[in-house]
Amino acid sequence: MSEQANRKKFLYVNRRAPYGTIYALESLEVVLIGAAFEQDVSLAFIDDGVYQLVAGQDTAGVGMKNFSKTYRALGDYEVRKLYVERESLAERGLTVEDLMPITYEDEDDDYAEKPSIHLTDRSEMARLIAEQDVILSF
Amino acid sequence: MRFGIVVNEGPYTRQASDSAYLFAKAALAKGHEIFRVFFYHDGVNNGTRFTVPPQDDRNLQRLWSELAETHKLDLVVCIAAAQRRGILDANEAKRQGKDGDNIAPGFRISGLGQLIEAGIQADRLVVFGD
Numbered sequence: 001m002s003e004q005a006n007r008k009k010f011l012y013v014n015r016r017a018p019y020g021t022i023y024a025l026e027s028l029e030v031v032l033i034g035a036a037f038e039q040d041v042s043l044a045f046i047d048d049g050v051y052q053l054v055a056g057q058d059t060a061g062v063g064m065k066n067f068s069k070t071y072r073a074l075g076d077y078e079v080r081k082l083y084v085e086r087e088s089l090a091e092r093g094l095t096v097e098d099l100m101p102i103t104y105e106d107e108d109d110d111y112a113e114k115p116s117i118h119l120t121d122r123s124e125m126a127r128l129i130a131e132q133d134v135i136l137s138f
Numbered sequence: 139m140r141f142g143i144v145v146n147e148g149p150y151t152r153q154a155s156d157s158a159y160l161f162a163k164a165a166l167a168k169g170h171e172i173f174r175v176f177f178y179h180d181g182v183n184n185g186t187r188f189t190v191p192p193q194d195d196r197n198l199q200r201l202w203s204e205l206a207e208t209h210k211l212d213l214v215v216c217i218a219a220a221q222r223r224g225i226l227d228a229n230e231a232k233r234q235g236k237d238g239d240n241i242a243p244g245f246r247i248s249g250l251g252q253l254i255e256a257g258i259q260a261d262r263l264v265v266f267g268d
Contacts, residue, residue, distance in 0.1 A: 008258055033250035134257035
């Protein structure tokens with residue numbers, strides 16, 4: 001079987017704030033390990049999951065590891081499709097300006113730096129979810 | 139059909155492990171294949187042999203171990219999640235300088251790659267637990 005035939009569409013759905021539970025961190029651990037398997041990977045950020053990408057996170061007060069920098073490194077792992085739900089941002093008084101700039105280098109376009117974050121309407125998100133082979137929701 | 143199963147919750151607090159067990163049993167009874175059961179997050183707590191539930195209740199760890207033995211199931215506990223939560227096999231206990239191990243029969247500790255592989259190899263990856 002060719003590698004292409006083994007390539008599946010993986011979607012990691014991030015629904016929770018980064019530090020109230022361990023799910024965001026352990027989701028990221030799966031994404032990083034999964035990157036080695038060269039699948040078609042997308043990440044979705046919905047509900048409180050949009051807080052995972054907010055810029056300027058400071059965890060000193062709660063004594064937890066600040067792992068937010070890892071999201072900015074995702075491009076180096078060929079993880080380039082981060083879909084952030086527009087309504088979830090708006091419901092929390094956030095805009096894309098509040099999020100970390102996350103980019104990747106496009107090797108097919110002279111290594112131009114391109115944004116990994118795509119603002120996605122709720123209805124588009126439903127379509128994105130429907131077309132996946134494997135969904136892991138955290 | 140070939141199923142992969144993911145268990146994301148520990149035993150007893152939530153029903154997820156029970157549901158996953160019953161699903162696995164039903165799928166096998168119908169002649170389906172279970173490629174692997176992967177335990178993640180608090181789900182790793184299903185894999186300690188040191189749980190002692192009351193005698194008039196089910197023993198989930200034992201149920202999983204027996205199912206694994208009967209059907210040669212591959213029960214994999216995520217190593218990173220397990221280390222955080224104190225689930226160790228003899229090798230890990232030695233490597234980490236701990237004075238004992240608690241992995242249950244039929245379970246093995248391995249990496250997250252086993253979860254991704256289950257997603258790739260299974261026709262359906264079924265996730266239990268929020």
